[in-house]
Amino acid sequence: MAGGFWTRFLVPPGLWLLALFALPIGLTLALSFGYVDEFGRAAYDSPVAPGALDNYADAFDPIYLPSLVRSVTYALATTAICLAIGYPIAYYIARFGGRRKYLLIGLLVLPFFVNYLVRTYAWVALLADEGLVNNFLIDVGLTDQGIQMINTPWAVIGGLVYGYLIFMILPVFASLERMDPAVIEAGKDLYGNKLQTFLHVTLPQTKQGIMAGSVLVFLPSVGDFVSATLLGGPDTFMVGNLISDQFFAANNWPFGAALTVIMMVFLTVWMIGYLRAAARETKPAL
Helix, strand or coil: CHHHHHHHHHHHHHHHHHHHHHHHHHHHHHHCCCEECCCCCEECCCCCCCCCCHHHHHHCCCCCHHHHHHHHHHHHHHHHHHHHHHHHHHHHHHHHCHHHHHHHHHHHHHHHHCCHHHHHHHHHHHHCCCCHHHHHHHHCCCCCCCCCCCCCHHHHHHHHHHHHCHHHHHHHHHHHHHCCHHHHHHHHHCCCCHHHHHHHHHHHHCHHHHHHHHHHHHHHHHHCCHHHHHHCCHHHCCHHHHHHHHHHCCCCHHHHHHHHHHHHHHHHHHHHHHHHHHHHHHCCCC
16 A cells, blocks of 8 residues: 555656656757758757767867866866865864854855856956956055956866855765764874874765765766856867857757767766765675
């Protein structure tokens, strides 16, 4: 009886996933084997038809390969910087926040209720050639003319870090919150200094949070195109910009679909690697 109830209960979300997840992915996959006809329209072709894999071959053309490599590089840099910034913040709040720790977490989350696009435009206002930062530097006499900050890789990575930093803080904070303080005290009782206690006690205990935060930051960073569009230029465009251009500018939907499939496969492999590593970490020792 209970099994029948849950079976009926799962039908609506199952249909929702089929309609809004599985079906669009299937259409994207089918379109990736297509071509653009003489009227500029996307046309479907069989995966076994001659030339059906041309879109996938073109994706690895030297012209487009830098965008793919740049996306992974920026995402890895974003993940590393988010970890370097987010871990100390999460550690301080979890260990020394006291009764105000959840208030502090709430204050950190609050800005992220603002739309990501709006927050990125705020960075444009700050980093533009005549923006607030450059005007401040000129006013205090640190420079005679504005420093180019926009249209640089560091501006794009900075925008990505700001956009996804909270996704690193929250999992790390949760893992630190679950830690038994007695474990840390035991490390100190074994004559370990603060650094040794952190490296051999705290850090291993929070590995799950670090892994989860890294995945939550890396996955959206790879496919992001807002930061590269607003804070970067043609030399900093990522794969998300390339996909967007194929759909909305070049009107080459089959090639854009092929790029999307390649990115999904890459992210799926990354996710499977994380799940396998997480399963090994949580598996009890025999």
